[in-house]
Amino acid sequence: MTTRRRLIPYWLLAPGAIWLALFFVVPMYFMGELALRSGTFTEGFESAFQISNFSDALSGHTNQVVRSFVYAGTATLIALLIAYPLAYAIALRAGRWRLLLLFAVIAPFFTTYLIRTIAWKTILADDSPVVSVLQALQLVPEDGRVLATGGAVIAGLTYNFLPFMILPIYASLERMDTGLIEAGKDLYASSTQTFLRVTLPITAPGIVAGVLLTFIPAVGDYVNAEILGGTGTAMIGNVIQSLYLEQRNYPEAAALSFLMMLAILIVVLIYLRVAGSGAFMGDEDERRA
Amino acid sequence: MRTPRKSLRAVLALGALGAAITLTACGGGDTVGGASDNKAEVAEPGPPVDGEFNISTWVGYIDKGDGNTISKFEEEYPGTNVNYTEDVNDNSDFFGKVQPLLDEGESGGRSMFVVTDWMAKQMNDLGYLQEIDYADVPNVDANLKDSLRSPSFDPDRKFSIPWQSGMTGLLVNERLAPDVNSVNDLFDPKYKGKVTVLTEMRDTVPLLLKADGIDPEDATKQDWLDEIDRLQGAVDSGQLRRFTGNDYVQDLTNENVVAAIGWSGDIALIANDSVDWRMPTTGCIIWSDNMVIPVGAPNTAAALAWADFAYDPEIQAPISDYVRYVSPVEGIEKVNPALAKDPLVNPSDEFTADCSTQPNPPGSAEDVQEVTEAFQAVITQ
Numbered sequence: 001m002t003t004r005r006r007l008i009p010y011w012l013l014a015p016g017a018i019w020l021a022l023f024f025v026v027p028m029y030f031m032g033e034l035a036l037r038s039g040t041f042t043e044g045f046e047s048a049f050q051i052s053n054f055s056d057a058l059s060g061h062t063n064q065v066v067r068s069f070v071y072a073g074t075a076t077l078i079a080l081l082i083a084y085p086l087a088y089a090i091a092l093r094a095g096r097w098r099l100l101l102l103f104a105v106i107a108p109f110f111t112t113y114l115i116r117t118i119a120w121k122t123i124l125a126d127d128s129p130v131v132s133v134l135q136a137l138q139l140v141p142e143d144g145r146v147l148a149t150g151g152a153v154i155a156g157l158t159y160n161f162l163p164f165m166i167l168p169i170y171a172s173l174e175r176m177d178t179g180l181i182e183a184g185k186d187l188y189a190s191s192t193q194t195f196l197r198v199t200l201p202i203t204a205p206g207i208v209a210g211v212l213l214t215f216i217p218a219v220g221d222y223v224n225a226e227i228l229g230g231t232g233t234a235m236i237g238n239v240i241q242s243l244y245l246e247q248r249n250y251p252e253a254a255a256l257s258f259l260m261m262l263a264i265l266i267v268v269l270i271y272l273r274v275a276g277s278g279a280f281m282g283d284e285d286e287r288r289a
Numbered sequence: 290m291r292t293p294r295k296s297l298r299a300v301l302a303l304g305a306l307g308a309a310i311t312l313t314a315c316g317g318g319d320t321v322g323g324a325s326d327n328k329a330e331v332a333e334p335g336p337p338v339d340g341e342f343n344i345s346t347w348v349g350y351i352d353k354g355d356g357n358t359i360s361k362f363e364e365e366y367p368g369t370n371v372n373y374t375e376d377v378n379d380n381s382d383f384f385g386k387v388q389p390l391l392d393e394g395e396s397g398g399r400s401m402f403v404v405t406d407w408m409a410k411q412m413n414d415l416g417y418l419q420e421i422d423y424a425d426v427p428n429v430d431a432n433l434k435d436s437l438r439s440p441s442f443d444p445d446r447k448f449s450i451p452w453q454s455g456m457t458g459l460l461v462n463e464r465l466a467p468d469v470n471s472v473n474d475l476f477d478p479k480y481k482g483k484v485t486v487l488t489e490m491r492d493t494v495p496l497l498l499k500a501d502g503i504d505p506e507d508a509t510k511q512d513w514l515d516e517i518d519r520l521q522g523a524v525d526s527g528q529l530r531r532f533t534g535n536d537y538v539q540d541l542t543n544e545n546v547v548a549a550i551g552w553s554g555d556i557a558l559i560a561n562d563s564v565d566w567r568m569p570t571t572g573c574i575i576w577s578d579n580m581v582i583p584v585g586a587p588n589t590a591a592a593l594a595w596a597d598f599a600y601d602p603e604i605q606a607p608i609s610d611y612v613r614y615v616s617p618v619e620g621i622e623k624v625n626p627a628l629a630k631d632p633l634v635n636p637s638d639e640f641t642a643d644c645s646t647q648p649n650p651p652g653s654a655e656d657v658q659e660v661t662e663a664f665q666a667v668i669t670q
Contacts, residue, residue, distance in 0.1 A: 042654050060666065118539075126545045145482060147545060148530050230482075230531045231524040234669040242669045245385025247662055 035254035045250055057256035061239050065263065068235040071150065071225075072218035075157035076165075079214050080207070082158075083165035087206075091173035105166050117156055117227050124152050124228070148230025156224035161217060165210040172206025173199075208275050212268060219264055236260050332582045334425035335590030339368030342591035345383070346403035347578065348375040348535045349558045350453060352611035362598050369591055378534040379488050380408040387583075391417040396583040400592040407491060407649055409449045409579045410442040418448040419582040425593045426450070428600035432619045437577065440646075449579035450596050453554065453614035456566075456636070456644065457492040457574040460541055460551035464563040469548040471570040472500035476519075481528050485540065485549040486520070488532045490664045491647050492574055493520070493550055499571040505648040510656050517663045524670055532668045553633045554614035566633060572643025577617065609634050 035053055037045040058065070090101045108116055123130055124147040131147075134140040146152050176199070184194035222237030229235075236256070243253035351373065352358055359371045377383045383404065390397045391412070404412065412418050423430045429450055443449045461469045466480060475484045486493045495505040497516040523529045530546060531537075535555065540546040542561045553573075556566045582592050598604055599618075606624035609616040613633050622629040629635050650660040 040654070040658065064669065121539060122543070125543050127543075145545075148482075231527075231529050232670045239669045242665045246379075246381045246665050247658070248381075248385060248388075249662075 031254045031257060035251055035258055037251045039251075041248040041250070050251065053251045053255040054259060057243075057252045058259060061236070061256065064234050064236050064239050065260075067150075067233070068219050068237075068260075069263075069267070071154050071157060071235060072215055072221070075154050075161065075218050076211055076215045078154070078158045079162050079165040080211065083162060083169055083210060084207070087166050087170040087173055091170050091176075092178065102170070105163050105170075109163065113160060114223065114227075117160065117223055120152070120156050120159065120228055121147060124155065147228065148233075150229070150233050152228040153225050153233050153235070156228045157218045157221060160221075160224065161214040164213040164217075168209040168213065169203060169206040172203040176202050204275070208272070211271070211275075216264055216268065220260065330419050330584070331422050332419040332425070332586070332589040332593055334422070334593050337368075338366040338590050338594040340588050340591065341370050341372060341398075342401075342588050342595065343372045343374065343399045344401045344403070344592075344595070345374050345376050345387075345399050346452070347377045349555060350375070350403065350578075350612055350614075352607050358599070358604060358608055361604065362595060365598065366591070366594060371595075377403065378536065380405050382488075382534075384408060384411070388417075391415070391583060391585075393585075395585040396587070398587060399583060400586045400588045401595065402581050402583060403452045403578050404581060405489075405491075405576050405578050406440060406442050406449075406647060409581050412581065412583070413443070413448045417584055419584060419586065419589065420447050421450065421582065421593070421596075426597040426600070428597045432600045432602060432605075434617050434619050437617050440577070449581050450600075451577040451617035452580050452599070453612060454575065454577040454617055455614045456553040456568070456633075456641070457487070457489075457496060457550065457576070457647075458553065458569050459567040460537070460549045460555065460559070461565060461567050462541070462544060462547040462561070462563045463565055465544065466547040470567065472496045472550070475548055475550070476523055476528060478526075478528070480547055481526070482530050483545075483547045484529060485531045485533050485537050485546050486529060487550050488534055488668060490661065491649065492552075492576075494650075494660075494664065495574050495645060495648055496550060496569065499574075499643075499645065500569065502571070505574075505645050508648070508651065510650065510652050510660060513650050513660045514663055517660070517667055520664075521667050524667060552614075554612050556633065557611065557613040568640065572645065573641065574647050575641065575644045576647040 033047070034045070036047075036049055036051070038048040038050040038053075039045040086105075090098055090105075094101050122128070125131070126145050126147060131140060131145065134146065135142055135144070140146060146155075180198050180202070181194055184198045185191075189197065219235075220237050221235065222241055225233055225235040225238050226241075229238075240253050240256050240260070243249050243256060359373055363369050363371060383402070387397060387399075387402075402412075409418070423446075433446070433451070437451050437454070438446060440446075459469060459472065459475075466483075468474065469477075469480070474480075475486070494513055494516050495508075497519060498505050498508050498512060501516070503512050520529065531540070533540075533549070535552075535558075537546065537549050537551060538555060538558045541549060541551075541559050541564050544561070544563075551566065553566050556564065580592075580596050582589055586592065599608065602618055602620035602624050605616055605618040606621040606628065609618075609621050609628055610625055613631065615636060616628075616634060622635065632640050650657045
């Protein structure tokens with residue numbers, strides 16, 4: 001009986017562990033192995049220990065690496081600024097409209113990612129009303145454009161990943177005990193103080209989760225730059241695509257993919273360090289225990 | 290709470306072991322890529338011709354609507370189901386997608402691809418294509434235009450049958466860019482941010498070479514690299530808006546772009562009366578897209594039947610009328626006399642006098658790779 005009970009965690013963990021092994025560890029091994037090969041496509045890529053693939057992959061692509069982080073970071077920031085008030089309104093102010101509004105946030109997902117992105121080509125077309133308004137506000141020069149610029153790519157990224165920011169923040173706001181806000185007010189805190197000292201810290205795990213869910217896929221995104229971008233707006237995903245499919249330099253493509261993962265990992269670790277990993281891992285529960 | 294943590298480690302170890310076993314089984318040491326030792330087989334003909342027939346091709350390459358060619362084919366061969374997929378937007382891109390399959394002798398369920406001359410050659414050189422016996426495609430044998438019977442890349446037409454031919458030149462909005470007549474005019478600052486060129490290096494660079502008075506046949510590697518530098522300059526100045534495949538159609542239709550390097554028949558896809566295809570003053574690039582049958586292709590019987598079917602002038606004429614590319618089939622003018630007058634479908638020798646056959650970059654495989662990398666570096670700026 002005891003042995004059996006001791007085995008239970010194994011069985012519970014097994015599906016996840018096998019999944020990870022098959023679909024993460026194994027592909028990572030192959031990618032790492034490919035990244036160290038040498039040769040050309042026509043002659044074949046032989047096993048070698050060619051570390052220089054990594055430096056080759058990075059040299060000449062630093063622009064695109066930096067650009068990917070800038071675009072993704074900007075999109076994440078804008079998404080956060082849009083998502084928090086929206087999630088707040090839905091969770092705490094919407095009343096009986098809450099479900100409908102939540103549905104409205106998720107509704108775009110019923111259309112495919114690609115179609116939604118292509119639709120932005122029409123929204124941001126050179127003579128579209130949106131661009132005319134931006135020109136009237138002098139946000140875009142009179143003869144300027146939005147489509148096929150970095151701005152369009154950031155707009156696309158923000159739009160496409162916005163729900164991933166809204167939902168975790170909504171979840172954390174929704175389960176917050178609103179009595180705490182009243183308690184703050186009872187203690188003579190102003191609305192701003194209550195928000196900064198009560199609401200914001202309590203919803204921090206939602207923000208941290210939202211930022212990660214938005215930023216990580218946005219850095220590696222390839223579709224927005226491909227469809228909404230122009231010349232000089234390629235992100236790292238586009239470079240990897242070109243290396244793999246057009247130039248057929250498989251080792252360098254694999255090396256660049258590896259470096260990209262590493263860079264994202266480092267940025268995320270720094271972020272969690274600053275934001276406090278406890279916020280993400282739910283130290284709330286630990287405190288309770 | 291020690292036990293769960295220990296179990297976790299044990300399960301992870303188990304997973305790692307599983308992974309190790311999988312890896313040993315797969316063997317990490319083989320060469321990736323490189324020419325395969327596949328021996329060219331001859332595609333197996335019918336009868337019977339039936340079942341699923343999957344074809345990968347370019348957008349805008351067949352007539353649509355009631356009584357279209359696909360439905361006629363399915364009527365002619367009952368029990369056949371044509372899955373016509375327009376998933377080729379760029380030769381290299383498509384090749385990159387299917388190459389790992391072809392290397393294993395698989396075609397991913399596709400019975401036929403439609404790819405440009407140079408790509409057909411590249412696939413054949415790597416042993417990825419099946420040969421075609423002309424006894425199995427009598428219509429092709431009878432009706433293929435003489436000028437297309439022995440191209441340099443496949444002198445006996447062993448592995449390729451042209452689907453359509455075409456010309457690469459200028460797609461121009463006559464109202465917004467009336468004075469774009471030469472490829473050099475694309476670099477006029479007054480069209481800054483309103484012009485695009487193709488991601489197909491073998492279209493874009495040779496057109497630039499011709500505009501600079503260099504015959505692509507005689508061009509050196511340095512000439513190619515110089516033209517790529519010129520593109521780089523146009524990217525830096527913001528002159529070039531994008532690098533495109535067929536996806537320029539939307540930008541030209543809604544006038545985000547006023548002039549582009551483009552393929553002749555795509556004029557049929559652009560729903561804007563102001564846009565027309567223009568022969569550049571320094572001539573165009575001529576190419577064919579070919580039906581090829583890959584190794585491991587299922588239902589080669591249907592593939593051969595399809596090629597033969599399309600070479601019946603009665604069948605070809607409506608295709609030609611719809612797609613407006615240069616038809617490789619003799620005798621369509623007898624079916625539809627109007628086609629004889631369309632310079633895009635039936636260009637006269639005078640019209641194409643200054644045009645060149647689509648070239649490869651000169652030199653060895655390494656030289657070609659160097660030029661390709663330089664071009665890609667500009668695209669993925």
